Amino acid sequence: MRLVSWNVNGLRACLNKGFLDFCTFANADMICLQETKMRPEQAEFDLPGYHRFWNSADKAGYSGTAIFTRKEPLRVTYDFGDDQHRHEGRVITAEYEDFYLVCCYTPNSKDGLARLDYRMQWETDIQDYLCTLDKVKPVVYCGDLNVAHEEIDLKNPKSNRMNPGFSDEERAKMTQLLSSGFADTFRRLHPDLTGAYSWWSYRFNARKNNAGWRIDYFIVSERLMERVENADIWSEILGSDHCPVVLDLAD
Numbered sequence: 001m002r003l004v005s006w007n008v009n010g011l012r013a014c015l016n017k018g019f020l021d022f023c024t025f026a027n028a029d030m031i032c033l034q035e036t037k038m039r040p041e042q043a044e045f046d047l048p049g050y051h052r053f054w055n056s057a058d059k060a061g062y063s064g065t066a067i068f069t070r071k072e073p074l075r076v077t078y079d080f081g082d083d084q085h086r087h088e089g090r091v092i093t094a095e096y097e098d099f100y101l102v103c104c105y106t107p108n109s110k111d112g113l114a115r116l117d118y119r120m121q122w123e124t125d126i127q128d129y130l131c132t133l134d135k136v137k138p139v140v141y142c143g144d145l146n147v148a149h150e151e152i153d154l155k156n157p158k159s160n161r162m163n164p165g166f167s168d169e170e171r172a173k174m175t176q177l178l179s180s181g182f183a184d185t186f187r188r189l190h191p192d193l194t195g196a197y198s199w200w201s202y203r204f205n206a207r208k209n210n211a212g213w214r215i216d217y218f219i220v221s222e223r224l225m226e227r228v229e230n231a232d233i234w235s236e237i238l239g240s241d242h243c244p245v246v247l248d249l250a251d
Contacts (some may be wrong), residue, residue: 001249003025004016005103005142005216007034007199007242011066015155017239023047026244030094034105034144056078057089058071065103068229071096081125084118091126093133098222100133104143109164116169122171132179138221140212140249141182144199144242145217149174149184152194160165165215179221185218185231185247198233199242207241218247 004026008014011033023031031050038061040054050068055078067076070227073094079086080093093100105127109119133139147170151157160166178184190196197212206212218231230248237243 001029001251003101003140003142003218003242003247003249004028005032005034005144005238006217006237007105007144007216007246008038009035009240009242012038013093014239015043015045015247016037019239020045020047022237022239022244026051026246028246029249030101030119031068032092032101032103033068033091034064034103036089037061038064038113040066050116053073053094055089055092058087062088063105065092065105067092067094067101067103069094071103073101080129084251085122085125096136099138099140099221100134100136102130102141102143104145104218106144108146109167110169112211113162113164113167114191114218116167120169120173121169123170123177127173127177127180129176130177130182131136134181138224139182140221140224140247142217142245142247144215145174147171147174147221148213149187149224150214151190153187154179154205155195155197155211165213172196181222182219183222183225185228186214186245187231188225189228189231189238196233198245199233202241210235216242216245 039056053067089150092103111118148154191235198209198216202211232246234244
């Protein structure tokens with residue numbers, strides 16, 4: 001079973017940059033998207049064989065997530081927790097027979113960490129949500145989680161410390177999540193691999209120079225690790241400032 005997660009930075013734009021060709025190439029069972037920036041009626045495209053589920057932000061052209069899946073879920077829910085988390089289209093949960101799939105676009109803490117207080121509340125609440133699901137069945141949690149966990153996860157850790165996505169507080173929240181029964185699949189399989197990034201600024205030739213950050217993840221319940229066959233970052237795929245990340249699970 002192949003799962004793909006990709007922050008497309010605007011699906012309508014990505015459709016014009018080869019998104020459907022990518023879907024054919026990936027041959028994924030489940031495709032999770034973040035930052036779709038659209039409502040489903042705003043773009044018509046053929047993707048035969050996939051059920052489509054959308055969560056759009058109240059604000060037009062902002063945020064948004066989607067799951068395209070060949071296997072119809074038992075149930076799909078949108079958002080989680082308190083009302084404050086239910087207006088930006090950031091979470092979709094698809095329940096299958098043997099796991100929950102949670103597609104997430106984590107809020108950015110913004111320049112000057114202006115939104116850090118909300119981000120901290122989000123992290124506390126999403127961890128509680130994931131742990132609640134995990135008590136029922138294992139969880140696959142994926143998406144743009146807007147944090148580089150360790151120094152190995154970005155090109156320039158020293159100059160970026162306390163910048164959004166690499167603050168001590170955000171990194172500590174990821175540590176807490178991984179300590180509560182979850183595994184970062186890519187880092188578990190590739191503990192010492194450097195230069196593995198999933199996002200690059202559009203400025204300063206960052207992608208050409210591979211001056212990036214690994215902020216896109218597949219995180220799974222520990223008991224699912226025995227089914228993980230591969231976790232990869234497809235940095236050669238263009239079309240967004242992020243690239244897809246991939247998880248292969250044994251059926």
